[in-house]
Amino acid sequence: MAHGEGRISNKQHNARSKIGIQHSEFPAVSFQPLISVSRCRRDGGTFVAHDGRELAVFLLGDPPRVEVIDNRCPHAGGNLSGGEVENGIVTCSWHHWAFELSTGVCTHSERAFVRRYPAEIRDDLVWADLPAKKPLPTSFPGEGI
Numbered sequence: 001m002a003h004g005e006g007r008i009s010n011k012q013h014n015a016r017s018k019i020g021i022q023h024s025e026f027p028a029v030s031f032q033p034l035i036s037v038s039r040c041r042r043d044g045g046t047f048v049a050h051d052g053r054e055l056a057v058f059l060l061g062d063p064p065r066v067e068v069i070d071n072r073c074p075h076a077g078g079n080l081s082g083g084e085v086e087n088g089i090v091t092c093s094w095h096h097w098a099f100e101l102s103t104g105v106c107t108h109s110e111r112a113f114v115r116r117y118p119a120e121i122r123d124d125l126v127w128a129d130l131p132a133k134k135p136l137p138t139s140f141p142g143e144g145i
């Protein structure tokens with residue numbers, strides 16, 4: 001099994017299925033180095049611009065683990081790397097939508113989510129598996145979240 005396969009959660013799978021997208025349509029391209037662990041804020045988010053993407057890297061716990069999501073909040077574009085993090089949930093500072101970092105799913109509604117990328121620490125670098133396809137939609141049109 002390639003890196004990142006099988007790491008999609010049931011919540012993500014269900015959310016993607018609702019809009020007709022199957023996990024297999026998002027093949028892993030490759031893990032890419034994003035940032036040195038030493039440059040990441042501990043137990044919080046760090047903004048990373050990489051290859052045309054705006055990402056939020058979260059370095060959590062001890063021993064540290066990482067989560068990588070799109071930086072833009074799907075509600076109105078807030079900066080998720082600057083959000084408060086508690087118990088594996090980041091809360092957007094603009095209007096307080098909250099997202100589970102392990103799934104990307106909004107805690108208020110499974111119909112909204114932020115894109116999450118499989119990630120890991122290797123040799124003091126944060127690596128993430130960034131697919132080549134365009135990002136998923138982050139809400140379901142017309143459902144008025």
Ligand code: FES
Pocket residue numbers: 073074075076077078092093094095096097
């Ligand atoms: S922009 Fe994030 S909650 Fe509104």
